[in-house]
Amino acid sequence: MFDGLSPAETQALLLSLRVSFWATLTSLPLGLLAAHALARWRFPGHGLLNLIVHLPLILPPVVTGYLLLLSFGRQGWAGAALWDWFGFTFAFRWTGAALAAAVMAFPLLVRAIRLALEAVDPRLEEAAATLGASRGMVYLTVTLPLILPGLLAGAVLAFAKAMGEFGATITFVANIPGETQTLPTAIYSFLQVPGGDAGALRLVLVSVAIATLALALSEWLSRRIAARIAGR
Amino acid sequence: MTLEIRLSHSLPGFRLEVDLTAPPGLTCLFGRSGSGKTTVINAVAGLLRPDRAEILLDNEPLHHLPPHRRRIGYVFQDARLFPHLTVRGNLGYAARIRRRRPPGFDRIVALLGLAALLDRRPGALSGGERQRVAIGRALLSEPRLILMDEPLAALDEARKAEILPYIETLRDELALPILYVSHSLPEVARLATTIAVIEAGHLVAQGPAADLLSDPQIAPVLGLGDAGAILTARIAAHEGDGLSRLELAAGPLRLPLWLPRVLGAPGQTLRLRIAAQDVILSLSRPEGLSALNILPARVSALHLGSGPGALVRLDLGGQHLLARVTRRSAEALALAPGQPVFAIVKSVAVARDSVGHAVTP
Numbered sequence: 001m002f003d004g005l006s007p008a009e010t011q012a013l014l015l016s017l018r019v020s021f022w023a024t025l026t027s028l029p030l031g032l033l034a035a036h037a038l039a040r041w042r043f044p045g046h047g048l049l050n051l052i053v054h055l056p057l058i059l060p061p062v063v064t065g066y067l068l069l070l071s072f073g074r075q076g077w078a079g080a081a082l083w084d085w086f087g088f089t090f091a092f093r094w095t096g097a098a099l100a101a102a103v104m105a106f107p108l109l110v111r112a113i114r115l116a117l118e119a120v121d122p123r124l125e126e127a128a129a130t131l132g133a134s135r136g137m138v139y140l141t142v143t144l145p146l147i148l149p150g151l152l153a154g155a156v157l158a159f160a161k162a163m164g165e166f167g168a169t170i171t172f173v174a175n176i177p178g179e180t181q182t183l184p185t186a187i188y189s190f191l192q193v194p195g196g197d198a199g200a201l202r203l204v205l206v207s208v209a210i211a212t213l214a215l216a217l218s219e220w221l222s223r224r225i226a227a228r229i230a231g232r
Numbered sequence: 233m234t235l236e237i238r239l240s241h242s243l244p245g246f247r248l249e250v251d252l253t254a255p256p257g258l259t260c261l262f263g264r265s266g267s268g269k270t271t272v273i274n275a276v277a278g279l280l281r282p283d284r285a286e287i288l289l290d291n292e293p294l295h296h297l298p299p300h301r302r303r304i305g306y307v308f309q310d311a312r313l314f315p316h317l318t319v320r321g322n323l324g325y326a327a328r329i330r331r332r333r334p335p336g337f338d339r340i341v342a343l344l345g346l347a348a349l350l351d352r353r354p355g356a357l358s359g360g361e362r363q364r365v366a367i368g369r370a371l372l373s374e375p376r377l378i379l380m381d382e383p384l385a386a387l388d389e390a391r392k393a394e395i396l397p398y399i400e401t402l403r404d405e406l407a408l409p410i411l412y413v414s415h416s417l418p419e420v421a422r423l424a425t426t427i428a429v430i431e432a433g434h435l436v437a438q439g440p441a442a443d444l445l446s447d448p449q450i451a452p453v454l455g456l457g458d459a460g461a462i463l464t465a466r467i468a469a470h471e472g473d474g475l476s477r478l479e480l481a482a483g484p485l486r487l488p489l490w491l492p493r494v495l496g497a498p499g500q501t502l503r504l505r506i507a508a509q510d511v512i513l514s515l516s517r518p519e520g521l522s523a524l525n526i527l528p529a530r531v532s533a534l535h536l537g538s539g540p541g542a543l544v545r546l547d548l549g550g551q552h553l554l555a556r557v558t559r560r561s562a563e564a565l566a567l568a569p570g571q572p573v574f575a576i577v578k579s580v581a582v583a584r585d586s587v588g589h590a591v592t593p
Contacts, residue, residue: 126279127312129299131326131373137300141329145316231315231355 005206009199011178012186013206019094019182020162023102024155027109031154034106035113056168057107065171068100072172096173097180101162109158112218116150117143119229149225153218160214164207183207233290235259235377235409239275241282248272248282248433257425258403258410260441262417262454268433269413273379276411277306289377289409305370305408307380311362313354319365320350326373335374344368344398360391364398371402378402378410384419392419399423400589417458421445421505422588429453446552448535448543451508459543460507460586461554465489467498475579478502480527483549490524490579494587503588508543508556510581514574515565525577529553531567542567546575 005013034053038046056064072079072090082088090096120143128138144151166184173180175189187203190196235254240247248268252261261269274280276287278299285295294302313322323346327333341347344364354362363383370378383399384392396419403410403423414420420427421441428438429450437450444450446461465478468488476494480487489504496502517526529546536542542562546553553575567573 121312123308123310123312124314126299127306127308128314128325129279130277130302130304130306130379131329131369132300132303133325133329134298134300137329141325142314142316228316231313231353 005202006199008177009186009203012181012183012203015094015097015178015180016163016182019097019101020159022095023098023105023162024109024159026098027102027106027158028151028155031106031109031113031158032151035110035117038110039114039117053110054107056104061104061165061167062171064103065100065168068096068103068168068172072096072099090173092173092176092180094173094179097169097182098162100168100172101165101182102158104165104168105158105161108161109154112150112154112157113147116147116154116225119150119225120146121229146228147225149221149228153221153225156214156218156221160211160218163210163214233376233407233409235276235411236286236288237272237276238284238286239272239282240284241271241275241280243271246433250430250433250435252428252435252438254409254411254428255426256407256409258399258412258423259426259428260420260424261411261413261428261430262415262420262424263430264415267430269415269430270381271433272430273306273381273411273413276377277304277379278302303374303376305373305375305378307363307366307370307378307383309382309385311354311359311366313357313362313365313369315354317353318350319346319352319354319357322354322365322369323350323372325369330374335372337372340368340371343401358391359387360394363387363391363395367395367398367402371406375408378406378408380410380412382413382415385414385416396422396588404589417455417460418505418586420454421458421460421462422503422586442552445505446545446554448533448545448554451535451543451554452537456537456541456543456556457509458507459509459554459556460505461545461552463489463504463506463548463551463553465502465504467494467496467500467502469498475524478504480548480551482527482551485549487527487548488525489527489577491582491587492580496589501589504582505586506553506577506582507586508554510577511546511553511555512576513544513546513555513557513561513565513567514576517574518576521576523576523578525579527553527575527577529573529575531569531571531573533569534562534567536562546573548575 038050070076074083074089074091090099125138125142128142133141164184169182170185175181175185183203187200190200233256237250237252239250248271250272261272263269275282275285287295344367346368349361384395424441427441427444429436436453437444442462451459463480465480468477468479470476474493475490478489480489527548529548531544532547533545536559540558542557542559544555544567546555
């Protein structure tokens with residue numbers, strides 16, 4: 001499928017893309033909510049929420065992975081309940097890799113959306129209300145369009161972070177080819193076997209390309225938000 | 233349409249207590265910054281929840297409605313155009329929210345001279361253009377009431393002069409009450425049909441603009457430096473020497489009034505603000521004087537301030553002038569209510585921005 005990549009490498013790349021895509025997509029609504037709460041609401045526990053959101057950025061990834069294993073493993077409090085009620089589990093599945101990636105990427109996503117939200121002038125939302133827009137309509141027609149570039153920039157950054165996630169993923173869902181072996185864990189595996197350097201190097205190049213592209217796209221979107229807020 | 237506002241609201245170190253009636257036309261809420269003007273207008277819009285509020289538009293209560301159900305067109309000091317939309321998008325915003333075609337879109341665009349701006353973004357507009365778009369956007373939301381919070385305060389004199397005629401047109405052509413917040417007396421004198429003066433959260437005076445502006449008791453509250461009454465006069469002719477001759481209806485008399493060339497066609501009625509400090513009083517008709525306008529009048533009220541000045545209200549057969557003289561002169565002339573005097577107004581003293589369109593009754 002990809003010239004120069006072996007089937008195993010292609011499989012790791014495609015899995016990484018799938019894991020990152022779903023990790024980003026599913027964390028967007030929650031990220032929007034968390035960013036909104038942090039940017040706009042004052043409530044007891046504001047500082048705690050801020051801490052929890054940012055924790056994965058500071059904790060060693062292996063600790064985050066272990067905490068996920070404790071909660072969402074088959075024996076974990078949440079994992080056991082999910083299994084008993086829905087017959088669903090994150091443990092050693094690609095969905096678990098997506099969960100780990102989402103948690104690790106969440107701080108980046110929330111930060112980007114929060115910055116965009118804080119740049120929105122609440123007086124514009126007041127103006128929209130006087131023109132007949134209900135709160136939901138104000139959000140849809142003023143707030144969301146204004147933060148859209150920031151939202152996309154955050155999503156791109158989260159996607160890139162998810163593509164590179166290693167520590168939490170390998171701790172939580174191990175390194176099973178075809179199920180939980182993403183780009184970084186595949187590179188790690190290649191480096192563990194004699195003669196795997198070539199495969200590792202190819203995947204490294206792919207990773208570098210994806211990260212560069214994502215960063216450039218995110219930068220461009222950030223400039224768009226500045227232009228949008230200024231009304232140019 | 234009449235708007236009635238009864239509010240009370242407490243803020244740290246400040247208490248607002250207002251009972252205000254705004255009849256049809258343009259009601260100016262006049263006061264210094266920090267006097268509570270914006271609090272009142274925001275409470276009417278529903279952007280602020282006062283402790284106690286009763287807001288009735290033609291006896292219909294508005295105070296229990298959220299802002300988006302009040303059908304109020306609000307023109308903010310800072311325009312607040314949506315930066316992600318073009319001028320057309322901003323103007324059509326309210327209609328899109330209500331999912332219907334903007335009513336009278338072309339008429340409003342023509343009225344405010346916006347046709348050339350429609351495809352531009354707010355960032356590419358001048359301050360005056362932005363404010364015109366904001367006025368258009370508010371009008372196109374099918375409001376039952378217009379609120380304007382110092383819409384000219386952020387503009388320079390040239391831009392103000394550009395917008396003022398549009399606001400006069402709104403006042404004269406729309407059948408909507410306009411509540412207009414301002415701290416600029418010349419602006420108030422030019423636009424208001426009714427004035428409400430607010431000081432430290434309380435109304436200290438309210439009434440028809442011509443009455444309030446010529447009231448020597450109120451003038452010190454409004455600001456002595458800018459004190460001046462408004463007159464209504466009809467353009468009679470534009471003379472060859474650069475002057476315009478106006479006719480002032482003073483009871484049965486038609487008094488001539490010469491001003492530097494004014495805008496407008498003969499026959500049109502204008503509203504003039506004559507600053508109190510530009511009026512000179514004389515007991516007899518002066519001879520050999522360069523001033524062109526000598527108006528027979530009668531002293532109707534006198535207010536001696538604590539300083540060296542005195543304010544004299546003059547009756548010109550139904551219209552009123554305000555003159556600011558020194559106490560010494562007032563005493564030397566023995567001015568008293570009922571006394572006939574001549575008011576002298578230099579033609580060039582009437583600044584161009586003090587001439588506006590009159591409210592058509």
